[in-house]
Amino acid sequence: MDNVNRYLLYLLVFQVLLSAVVFYNFGKLSASPEPSPLISIQKADISKIILKGPSDTSVTLTKKVDSWVLPKEKNFPANNAAVEQLLGRLFDLKEGVQVSQQETSFARLRVSDKDFERQIMIYKDGELSEVLFFGTAAALRQTHVRRGGETKVFSVKFAAGDIELQSSDWLKRDIFVFPSEHVQEVSIGSIKISNKMVKSENAPDNIESSTSQKKQWGIKDLKKNMVPSQVEINDLVRQLADIQVSSLASPDDIKNIDRSKKPIEFKISLKNNVSHTFKLLKLKNEDDFLLRASSREETFRMPPLSAKQLVNKAKRDVLTISKK
Known part of the structure; x- marks a missing residue:
């Protein structure tokens, strides 16, 4: 009886080993293949x-x-x-x-x-x-x-x-973006803004160096007792340097320009003799504006809020404050 049991045990082990070999050869015990990419091109x-x-x-x-x-x-x-x-x-x-x-x-x-x-x-x-x-x-x-x-x-x-x-x-919406620190001059109609170096507060009178000076915005032909608002001008410059477009203007958009309204024009001079001109054109019966730039032939739509902020900034009484 013991011999019979031993024989059956050997037979069982043999069957298990044989099954393992067969399954392995047919890939049943191999790892699942990696799924193929849907796109084969590089x-x-x-x-x-x-x-x-x-x-x-x-x-x-x-x-x-x-x-x-x-x-x-x-x-x-x-x-x-x-x-x-x-x-x-x-x-x-x-x-x-x-x-x-x-x-x-x-x-x-x-x-x-x-x-x-x-x-x-x-x-x-x-x-x-x-x-x-x-x-x-x-x-x-x-x-x-x-x-x-x-x-x-x-x-x-x-x-x-x-x-x-x-x-x-x-679209590349930020196609007109440039570093705000490169701005040297901004003209908005009769408003002429320029960047100049002035002596820093508390700097000794007998020292003249880059460390004793700071940049400051000036405006030509100011009224008496008025001075440039450095805060408002800096904000305007940042907005101009970060102009974004929302879409290309359609032919219908261009037909809808309000020709009775004068475009608001911003002329910007940067370092290294680089310049940009932006024009904001009001649309009829809308609060929106279209944008034209000297560096592109297309006309663009601007995000309404951005255009409105620029329009509100383009005023002498906003960019100046009373002298203290």
Whole structure:
């Protein structure tokens, strides 16, 4: 009996070892393979991206050297940080849980060639390389996605609705920003403001050096007993140095300029003989202003609050105070 039990034990051990070998050879016991990336192209090779949504809304972004532009907006600079952030999100995507492989499910999941939440077309050297169709939500913060030309549909962690489809959402809004400390002069009509060095308070009369002097704003042709408000002028300079645009003005916007109102013009001189001219143009029946700049041919919309603040600052009685 002992021999029989021993034989059965040996047989059991042999079967276990044999099963392990068989399962190993067929990959049953090997680690799960890493999921494949949804995009196979190298990020550095991308030359163009087209983002499409429902109703044929779309945005095209093209790479020029190391920067992105909007070709439909006369190659206006795009927000590089926003484009790179989108690419980073896309290149982080890997094949998630496969939820379907049937073409009949494409319409229901909104990942068909004609019905989708977002379609992203990626080009290499001007040729279409990759297409992704993002559809309905698979779960909380999960989206259905399908590669163009394939039938597999995956669930991935991605919010396709966050991808903006208006050119204005991809503009480089801070295209006119410059360091405020570079400003030397500002002219607003008859108001002439200049930066000059004056002796610091408490500096000895017999010492003249950079450490004994400070910058101060002056205004030409001041009324008697009036002096420049250093606080208000510094605030104006900071605002001018940080002008942002909200969008490109449409043809209808330009037609709606109130020609009866004189544009408010800011002429700014910077270090190294650099200069800028900004014009604010009032719109009819609106509180908004359009912006024109000497360095660009386009006309822009400004954030209403920013434009209003500049207009309110562009007054002599705001930029001056009574002498104490």
